[in-house]
Each structure stands twice: as C-alpha cells, then as structure tokens.
Amino acid sequence: MRGPDGGIGTPRGSDGLPPLEGVGHRFVQLPGLRVHVAEAGAGEPVVLLHGFPEHWWGWRHVIPTLAERYLVIAPDLRGAGWTDAPPHGYTEERLVADAVALLDALGLDPVHRVGLDIGAILGFRLCLAHPERVRRFVPLAAPQPYPPALTLPVLMRVLPKAWRLWPRFAATLPLVGPRLIGGGKQRLARHMLLGDAPDPHVWSPEDLELYLGRLREPSRARAAVSLFRALAIDANNHAVAGAYRRVRLVTPTLGLYGTVLDDGDRDAAGHPGLLRGFEPYADDFTLAQIPDSGYYLAEEQPHAVLRHVQNFLAGT
Numbered sequence: 001m002r003g004p005d006g007g008i009g010t011p012r013g014s015d016g017l018p019p020l021e022g023v024g025h026r027f028v029q030l031p032g033l034r035v036h037v038a039e040a041g042a043g044e045p046v047v048l049l050h051g052f053p054e055h056w057w058g059w060r061h062v063i064p065t066l067a068e069r070y071l072v073i074a075p076d077l078r079g080a081g082w083t084d085a086p087p088h089g090y091t092e093e094r095l096v097a098d099a100v101a102l103l104d105a106l107g108l109d110p111v112h113r114v115g116l117d118i119g120a121i122l123g124f125r126l127c128l129a130h131p132e133r134v135r136r137f138v139p140l141a142a143p144q145p146y147p148p149a150l151t152l153p154v155l156m157r158v159l160p161k162a163w164r165l166w167p168r169f170a171a172t173l174p175l176v177g178p179r180l181i182g183g184g185k186q187r188l189a190r191h192m193l194l195g196d197a198p199d200p201h202v203w204s205p206e207d208l209e210l211y212l213g214r215l216r217e218p219s220r221a222r223a224a225v226s227l228f229r230a231l232a233i234d235a236n237n238h239a240v241a242g243a244y245r246r247v248r249l250v251t252p253t254l255g256l257y258g259t260v261l262d263d264g265d266r267d268a269a270g271h272p273g274l275l276r277g278f279e280p281y282a283d284d285f286t287l288a289q290i291p292d293s294g295y296y297l298a299e300e301q302p303h304a305v306l307r308h309v310q311n312f313l314a315g316t
Helices: 092-106 118-129 152-171 176-182 187-194 205-215 218-240 302-313
Strands: 009-011 024-030 033-041 045-049 071-075 111-116 134-140 253-258 285-290
Touching: 024 092, 033 092, 045 092, 045 118, 092 118, 092 218, 111 118, 118 134, 118 218, 134 302, 152 176, 152 187, 152 218, 176 187, 176 218, 187 205, 205 218, 253 302, 285 302
Parallel strands: 045 071, 045 111, 111 134, 134 253, 253 285
Antiparallel strands: 009 024, 024 033, 033 071
C-alpha cells in the first residue's frame, strides 16, 4: 500500500479507532465511497471481511499472527465501522464492485480472502464473479458457496431450524430494524453477538461498546441494516432461486463452522446435514468444524481459526 506522498490514501489519526499493536489505519477514496482500512504485516495479501454487526475489530485476535507472514488488510464494509455510510449503494452488485475497486486502488491482484457471516457471503460472490482476483478463500459461519435451490427436501431440512434466525430477520425490517439495533439498550444487536456464544465473556464491555457505539448513529444504523439485508437476505434469496446453479466455485475454499450449526444430522463425512447441497457446484471445497464456538469464530476460538487458515493458505 502506497504511502502519504500522493498515494492511494491519506493516513489519518486514530480518532475513535481502537489501538492494536502493529496495525495502521488509512482511508482509501473509491468512487463515491471513502473506505477505512486497517493493515498490518507484509507479504502475500490477505483480505479479511467482517460480519454483522461488527467491523474490522472483529479480526483483532487473528491480525497480529497473520501479519507475521502476510500483508493483512481488514476493511470496513460500506456503512460499517469507520467507512462512509451513504444512504444508497447496498446491493449485492454494488458491494462486489466496492470490493473490486478497493483491490484496484490498493494495487492488489490476486489476494487470499477470509470472510465471516456477511463477509463470507460477499467473499463467495467475489469468487463467483471474479475468480481471477482470489487465490484461496476461507468463509466462516457461512460455509456454503450459496444455498441449494429451494426444493422440498431442502425445505424439510431447514424449516425446523429457521426459528433460530429470527434476530436476523428482525434486524432487516425497514424502519424497525435500525431502531432495534441502534436505539435504546440495543438488545437485538447484543443478542446477535452473544446469543449463540458458548462463552459470551470473550467480548469485553469495551469490545461491545466498539460495535454498539457505532450503531447509535441513526444514519449508520440505517446503513448497517441495508448492508445486512443486501447480503444476508437479498443475496441468499437470489441464490435459493437458482441464480448461481450454472456457475461453479473454482476457488480453493475451506469452510469453517461452529457447533451452533451442528444439527445432529450428520453426513458421511461427519458434517451437519444443514450444510449439504453445495457439492455439485464447487471444484475444491472442504469443511471443518471449530469446536466450542458459536457464530463469531474468529473472536471465540481465534487459535483454532488461525491454525486452519494458516495451514490452508500455505497449501498444507
């Protein structure tokens, strides 16, 4: 990444940004969007895409170790963290374009990617639309190229478990969603972070405040809901409708998932039946479970995540 002498971005002070040893911050101007990027290390680039309702701080436990070997880049997605939160642009196509424009601005091609939750969904879309831009991909907590087409067997398998997703549907409601995640005691946002965690104490009060505090800005709460709806609902609806059935995932991919996705119905390889259905659409795809974890794997079990990610990126 180029420096302050007329390069792609201007280094800023750390006003409001939590310090993390070895991590620098800058803002990169894309067409119509100023993106905050946290960066550390040197070497092959690894881009980390955060989940909801997080931002780059969700990778704090893995950045220092990855930075010993790689150039680690952790951007805040449109509307999240310290990136601009414009009122528009929250579509699957625009978010993919943001990610590609950021690579172009940073002069990076191709990169490894690691994504959590909506960051994993965005990572899959990048792999499908621009496979030449991604070396290897590790999705966390969304370990499928896309949901299988909505057939009766799939419905029978998914519907009994759908009730667990109510907080995520509530967060996408127009008008109501921003109030639920940004107003009052922010119980919904807290529940989304802590509700499935075997040990909610992995988040300190300061960590929670870093996430929740950003969402108290009304414009940012609205943007966060739009971002989440675009990737967690709209993009998956497109996939379930069969939009990608003629597209193959050619990027070598390792899907990591927590025990929260273990439904007791395991396939021959020992993985939850809920994760079946992607096999006909991927060339090189493997799954691994992170024990004793809920949904936010990189915060709950960072050492296990790092072990899998490092081995996979190194091709071992």
